[in-house]
Amino acid sequence: MKKIQKLEMVNISKSFQGNFANKDINLHINSGEILGLLGENGAGKTTLMNILYGLYQPDSGEIRINGESVKINSPIDSIHHGIGMVHQHFMLIQNHTVIENIALGYEKTPFFFPKIRIRDKVVEFSEKFNFAIEPYKKVWQLSAGEQQRVEIIKALLNGADLLILDEPTSVLTPQETKELFRILKDMKAQGHMVIIISHKLDEIMDICDRVTVIQKGRIAGHADTANMDKRSLARMMIGREVLFNVNREPLPRGEQVLKVSNLHVIGDKGLPVVKYISFDVYANEIFGIAGVAGNGQKELAEAITGIRPIKSGAVFAGKKNITNMSPRKIYDHGVSHVPEERIKFGIAPGLFLYDNAILKQHHLEKFSKNMFLEYGRIKNHTKSLVDSYKVATHSIDVQIKNLSGGNIQKLILGREISEKPSLLVASHPTYGLDVGATEYLREQLLKRRREGGAVLLFSEDLDEIFELCDRIAVMFQGEFTGILDSSDKEKLADIGLMMAGSVRY
Ligand SMILES: Nc1ncnc2c1ncn2[C@@H]1O[C@H](COP(=O)(O)OP(=O)(O)OP(=O)(O)O)[C@@H](O)[C@H]1O
Ligand SMILES: [Mg+2]
Structure with a gap:
């Protein structure tokens, strides 16, 4: 196959059950370019890239290479044409x-000594792009970045000239993101092309040459990043100003809602x-846990909410x-949870939207009577959630996946949030949200705080932590290197060192 110099998508349209996800979309990319694909949640970005990768067929329009x-009828076709894709949710076999994972997706897996040849x-490739990768590790032992x-590597081995990345950084630590961007810049220098979907506007400004913005399935515009800034990008995406900062008024500390004492937890x-x-965490408080991912934050959240066994120590809700x-009992004691692995623990993918809207709540009186679910009420409740959180969907009678x-x-x-828990344990609640939805979510967390709720917020985004939290704990290798008041600016200046374990307070 000839190397891709220029790729165009021309007048692409795609509907699902009569509702369009993409309408008359035009975009192009040249070799040696990194293009950002932006748009609100549900704008149609993943759909468009799935079309380019051959997972969906467009209803009309065409793809041109050079x-x-x-015609791209399947991922096999797209791989033949030099297109590779890394999905929003990873698809490796744990x-x-x-090596085995790579062999599975590899077009040219040799018949003799396949493992050795693939390892070579x-x-x-690891050397060419300066990757650190261990071929014989099992996937479940790898970090998200790995x-x-x-x-x-899978995509590059198959000869991808164009690499599509769907929200590649939402699961990465800041260090891993830096490493990924270095790799992408190397690829660009070697004449590859990259299309990257992201909601993080700083990253888009950092890595992309140009952006294409989609709004509600249609093109809202194209621009060179050199002529844009974060605000103008946000305006182009959602058609209004985004504040990028929130107002957290001081509140007196309420009752103790969570007590964690000498908690000891074993990992996978x-x-x-x-x-x-x-x-301890108190009512009217947002307690933040900062740190580089992989230092025990996920397991701490899971232990508190009942997903992971506690080896020793105790947790009290009130x-x-x-x-x-x-988890269900803990929920009944007023602790709710937005898990880090949402698809695994947060939803039942094959069930309808309205079933998912009341998971763990179906036994509540307002949703069931004499052991029978009251679907009328459940659907009304779902509609109001969909309205207030601006969940883009054409109907609540669809599978949530x-x-x-x-x-x-x-x-x-x-x-x-809607059941007004006394404590909300939220792991990276804004991952994957567009800028408008992020702003709304932060307002909701502050509203819970004002109304007497408490939030235990796990985040790697320090701006988010500083903006929202009353107190901040820094986690490093399973321990806290300190718990600081957010007004203690002097000590907080050392937060980077605390995250690396070299300063303790
Ligand atoms: N297989 C499908 N069946 C029905 N509707 C679908 C399907 N895939 C996507 N959609 C709908 O198409 C629209 C666009 O979805 P898409 O996943 O492309 O959005 P997105 O821009 O990637 O959003 P996000 O930023 O949240 O990932 C949504 O309304 C979605 O519900
Ligand atoms: Mg998407």
């Missing part, structure tokens, strides 16, 4: 090694990942000891 019209290829590198690899941690209770990534997230957030 000026010639091509129990297989890196992996090593060759899994992503496996996906990228059999080693301690949360080591004898103690802290006065009630909830240590090692089931058909919603866009950001809209699934909005529904989970709405569900967990």
Whole structure:
């Protein structure tokens, strides 16, 4: 196949059940370019890229490579044409090694000594692009960044000239993001082209040459990033100003809603990942936990909410000891949870939107009577969640897996906040949300705080932590390197060092 010099999508339209997701979309990309694809949650970005990758067929329009019209009927066709894609949710097989995963998707897996030959290829590509990757590790042992590198290598081995990345940084640590961008810049220098979808406007400004913005399925505009800034990008996306800052008024501390004492938790690899941690959270407070991902934050959240067993120590919700209770019981004691692995723990993908809108709440009196679910009420409740959280969907009678990534997230957030829990445990609640939805969510968290709720916020976004939190704990290798008041600017200046474990307060 000839190398792609220029790729165009011309007048592409696509509908699902009579509702268009893409309408008359035109975009192009040249070799050596990085193009950002922007738009609100549900704008149609993933759909458009799935068309380019051959997962969906457009209803009309065409794809041109080097000026010639091509038909892409499946991912196999797109790979033949030199197009590779890394999806919004990774698609690797967890129990297989890196090599085995690559062999599965590899067009040219050799018949003899496949593993050795593929390993040689992996090593060759790792050296070419300066990747760090261990071919014999199982996928479940890899961090998100490593899994992503496996996906990228898979695409490059198949000869991808164009690499499509759907929200590649939402699961990465800041260090991993830096590493990814270095790799993408190397690829660009070697004449590859990249299309990247992201809601993080700083990143788009950093890495992209140009952007194409989609609004409600149609092109809203194209621009060179050199002529744009964060605000003008946001305006182009959602058609209004976004504030990028929120107002957190001081409030007196309320009652204690969470007490964690000497909590000790074992991780998936059999080693301690949360080591004898103690802290309290109070009503009218947002308590932030900052740190580089992989330092025990995920396991701490899971232990508090009942998803992961507690080895020793105790957790109290108010006065009630909830240590090692089931998630459902913990929920009934006023603790709700927006999990980090939302597709796995947050929803039932094959169920309808309205079923998902009341997960863990179906036994509440307002939704059921004499053991029968009251679908009329459930649907009304779902409609009001969909309205207030602006979940983009044509109907509530659809399976939730058909919603866009950001809209699934909005529904989970709405569900967990709407019951007014005394404590909301929120892991990266704004991941995957567009700028408008992020602003709305932050306002909702502050509203819970004002109304007497508490929030335990896990985030790697320091701006988010500083803006929202009353107190901030920094987590490093399963321990807190300090719990600081957000007014303590002097000590907070050391937060980077605390995150690296080299300063403790
Ligand atoms: N297989 C499908 N069946 C029905 N509707 C679908 C399907 N795939 C996508 N849609 C709808 O198409 C629209 C666009 O979704 P898409 O996933 O492309 O959005 P997106 O721009 O990627 O959003 P996000 O930023 O939230 O990921 C949404 O309204 C979505 O519900
Ligand atoms: Mg998407």
